[in-house]
Amino acid sequence: MCGIVGAVAQRNVVPVLLEGLRRLEYRGYDSCGVAAIVDGVARRARSVSRVADLSEQVRETKLEAVTGIAHTRWATHGAPVTHNAHPIFSRDAIAVVHNGIIENYESLREELRGQGYEFVSQTDTEVIAHLVHSVYRGDLFEAVRNAVKRLHGAYAIAVFHKDEPHRVVGARQGSPLVVGVGEGENFLASDALALAGNTDRFIFLEEGDVADVKVDNVRVADRDGRFVEREIRLVAAYGGAVELGPYRHFMQKEIFEQPRAITDTIPGGDPFSPKLFGEGAEEVLKFIDSILILACGTSSYAGQTAKYWLESVAQIPTQVEVASEYRYRSSVPNPNALVIVISQSGETADTLAALKHAQTLGHRHTLAVCNVATSAMVRQTSLSFLTRAGTEIGVASTKAFTTQLVAMFVLACTIARLHGRLDKTQEASYLHQLRHLPAALNSVLALEPQIIAWAEEFSRKENALFLGRGLHYPIALEGALKLKEISYIHAEAYPAGELKHGPLALVTEAMPVVTVAPNDALLEKLKSNIQEVRARGGQLFVFADADTRIVNAEGLHVIRMPEHYGLLSPILHVVPLQLLAYHTACARGTDVDKPRNLAKSVTVE
Incomplete structure (x- = not known):
């Protein structure tokens, strides 16, 4: 979601700020801006186009400064128009960039209007600028x-005052913010990636922290106002991670990176060792009697798939909750349960809030499955498993999802072994399937030309149904989500057995029906569902395992998967759905990597 970059240096920092914004473009945004102190005057440039347009504005105005802040905004309060773009000014003295949502902005706005402040935007951020200005007495940090x-x-903010030209102050609560520590220069950012090439030393601010960033030093005060020493961590935020290479879009690149990402995620040595989940994991995983999974979006579908594995392999009761709903209902906590949070970024606001809520209810055993080692989620759980997807730029998640599935399968097998529910023969079989998974994925990726042909037909549709049964139902959900996200085609997914309970009313020859058809115990039931669609003239597009004996016929289009892969079949079957969504979006000419209205790291509720 929104990106922040700030810098104080002895050199022109504007190129650093713009490059930082470029590195954060993958998060999604609809406006951007930069502000700097030039000869004691606060100046800014803003755009409702891309960072490249902002850079051109800066070049034309010759904006140069040693202190500045910059932002990419994903609109919440107020439309994506120039006067709502950040940085936001207060009386041409204070400049603020802000990620998050201020819940009491309406009452603050009325109070500040009463003090004579004029509001020129519809943003909640403007109350922050005016509020800081109203309490400023010559010391920005104290203000x-x-x-x-x-x-x-929730907020992460970076602020400067024109009268203190070598100082930027940052603060965070519920939204990520890091301090980059350099030599004779220091930085602020919402993501360490923004500062790649400038520093590899970072302070990850904690909840309630306020950071005073100057050229030669950084001070941090906690929520109680006490100055504290926060650990400086070495983080290799490689800029090369955001290079497109020979691919047309980052999403395409990341789809084809999945075999390598999965290879990197599968642990070496003993992949079912509890030590992989952190110190004390063996005792916790032996003790628990149930699991609660909290996640949003694609990550929640990873959790729903994992539920089948955890209950069939580990034989442990598992509940999956949408994180944004969990904290707002009355639930019955079980102190013997393991709470698992799943997130690509580890900064998803809804999931972090759900985790905190679970902990306040007495859930003391927590585990994060995450792609970012330094994220808030990993820091706030007692156990963790890091996926090795690498930086994922495309808003629509691909390799993060499949590596999450690998992580959850490893967890299911680990718990099963600890509870005596995994014999040596079965363990060896699962291990073999895991090790062979990257090669199997390469075979699936080779189906791309056939999927492109389907995509041409899909690009002319406005609606689609996705069907799956058993542990492939969440994969159908994920396939429908991908199509919605990047092609803007309305798509819904159902358990195939639910067709006759309502969705069949939608089936006509104009409604494509995508079906995931592995050769498992539910295949014959699924074939009956396929016939229900054919009888109504529906057009079926089936991804079928080679030995299912489902063949091309009128109204029935089949792409054969290379092999049936047992319990790990969902990881293979989701890949052609990703490719179908991708090539359909390409055929429709949409912005694949930055779909409208969406953001990569959702750091607001």
Whole structure:
């Protein structure tokens, strides 16, 4: 979601700020801007186009400065128009960039209007700028510390004052913010990736922290106002991770990176060792009697797939909750349960809030499955498993999803072994399937030319149904989500057995029906569902395992998967659905990597 970059240096920092924004473009945004202090005056450039357009503005105006802040905005309060773009000014003295949502902005706005402040945007961020200005008494750090005490909600902010030209102050609550520590220069950013090439030393601010960033030093105060020493961590934020290479889009690149990402995620040595999940994991995983999975979007579908594995392999009761709903209902906590949170970024606001809620209810055993080792989610759980997907740029998740599935299968097998429910023969079989998975995925990727042909037909549709049964139902959900996200075709997914309970009313020859058809115990039931669609003139597009004996016929289009892969079949079957969505979007000419209205790392509720 929104990106922040700030810098204080002895050199022109504007190129650093713009490059940082470019590196954060993958998160999704609809406006961008940069502000700097030039000869004691606050100046800014803003755009509702791309960072490249902003860079051209900066070049034309010859904006140069040693102190500045920059932002990519994903609109929440106020439309994506120039006067709502960040940085937001207060009386041409204070400049603010902000990620998050201020829940009490309406009451603060009325209070500040009463003090004579004029509001020129529809953003909640403007109350922060005016609030800081209203309490400023010559010390920006103290002003920010006093102002944030009044804010309710989530925020990461970077602030400067034109009268203190070598200082930027940052603060965070519920939204990520890091300090980059350099030599004779220091930085702020919402993601360490933004500062790749400038520093590899980072301070990850904790909840309630306020950071005073100057050229030669950084001070951090905690939520109680005490100055604290935060650990400086070495993080290799490689800029090369965001290079497109020979691919047309990052999503395509990331689809084809999945065999390598899965190879990197599968642990070497003993892949079912509890040590992989952190210190004390063996005791916790032996003790638990149930599992609660909390996640959003694609990650929630990983959790729904994992439920089948955890209950069939580990034989442990598992519940999956949408994180954004969990914290707002009354639930019955089980202190003997393991709470698992799944997130690509580890900064998903809804999932972090759900985790915190679970902990307040007495859930003391927590595990993060995440792609970012330094994320808030990993820091706030007692156990963790890091996927090795690498940086994922495309908003529509691909390799993060399949590596999450690998992680959850490893967890299911680990728990099964600890509870005496995995014999040596079965363990060896699962291990063999895991090790062979990357090669099997390469065979699936070779189906791309056939999928492109389907995509041409899909590109002319406005609706689609996806069907799956058993542990492939969540894969159908994920396939429908991918199509919606990047092609803007309305798509829904159902358990195939539910067709006759409503969705069949939608089936006509104009409604493509995508079906995931592995050769498993539910195949014959699924074939009956396929016939229900054919009888109504529906057009079926079936991804079928080679030995299912489902063949091409009128109204029935079949692409053969290379092999049946047992319990790990969902990891193979989701890949052609990713490719179908991708090539359909390409045929429709949409912005594949940055679909409208969406953001990569959702750091607001």
